[in-house]
Amino acid sequence: MSLASIVFRDAPGASDATRVRVRAAAERIGYRPDSRARWLRRAQSGLIGVVFNVRQQFHAGLVEGLYQAAETMPDIDLALAAVYPGRDDARAAEGLLRERCEALIMIGPFIPTGRIARLAQEVPVVVVARALRAPSVDRVRVDDRRGCALAVDHLVSLGHTRIAHVDGGDAPGAAERRRGYLQRMRAHGLEEFADVIGGGATAHDGAVAGRVLLQREPRPTAVAVFNDLAAIGLMNWLGFHGVRAPEAVSITGFDDTAEAAGATVPLTSVSQELELMTSTALTRAVDRARGRCEPGEVVIEPRLVVRDSCAPYSGSGD
Secondary structure, three states, rough: OOOOHHHOOOHHHHHHHHHHHHHHHHHHHHHOOOOOHHHOOOOOOEEEEEEEEEOOHHHHHHHHHHHHOOOOOOOEEEEEEEOOOEEOOOHHHHHHHOOOOOEEEEEOOOOOHHHHHHHOOOOOOEEEEOOOOOOOOOEHHHHHHHHHHHHHHHHHHHOOOEEEEEEOOOOHHHHHHHHHHHHHHHHHOOOOOEEEEEEOOOHHHHHHHHHHHHHOOOOEEEEOOOOOHHHHHHHHHHHOOOEEEEEEEEEEEEEEEEEEEEEHOOEEEEEEHHHHHHHHHHHHHHHHOOOOOOEEEEEEEEEEOOOOOOOOOOOOOO
């Protein structure tokens, strides 16, 4: 065993004076102990892999939350793998498996359920922010239907009846939010006014939906949008064309991101309770890796965060 190893592991075998000299020398040359090498000598690596999409701001918030949760677990560290055009969730996950991760946390993966289930045969997998039917995979997600229902209920309480929904296309959670919107419109007796506008997860998708919305006759007076990015894109595009929120149209988002709070008109949004979601996901990943629990699903109750982008119906959309 090297002297440096003895010193940095605080193991017996070196005097106090020697420890001081070794640490001083290490400081001069910029040496830092390789914690990953230490993990490799253990049966458990202490690494939890995280697959996330670099183009999704909500994913960035989840990654930050996972790091904050990991701060409470001294033997656990995170290894990240990014998803971007040309590199899907499966390829990102494969790289993490080569790093000897004990478990994988996959944020809103786009790949088919079958591919996720095959990964779960190699290592415990926790999927965050996506509903799927795979008994071998842990799922931690918000109740998407309930979240969209909260947005519709809020807009109805403000007197709106012509409430449209800009959906998320094929993004994870989009189908459940669309169902939640339609179910709640029916529950309020507003089925005849239900209007689903094709959208997506980006600000550009929101702007494209804005063009469609302006062609509606009569125009919706309120819009529940799939996520915050698309909602901000919609709000900015409409505002540029003279239809401003909340005077002419009320708009809600979903995710309660920093962008929602910091928008030119602060955006009413559905919170996915990020702190609870990330702490739950990391705890599930560690417990599954250590054999302390079986796969299961945790569904988190959403919460509506009311800001300035919604106002009582005034008849301005007639």
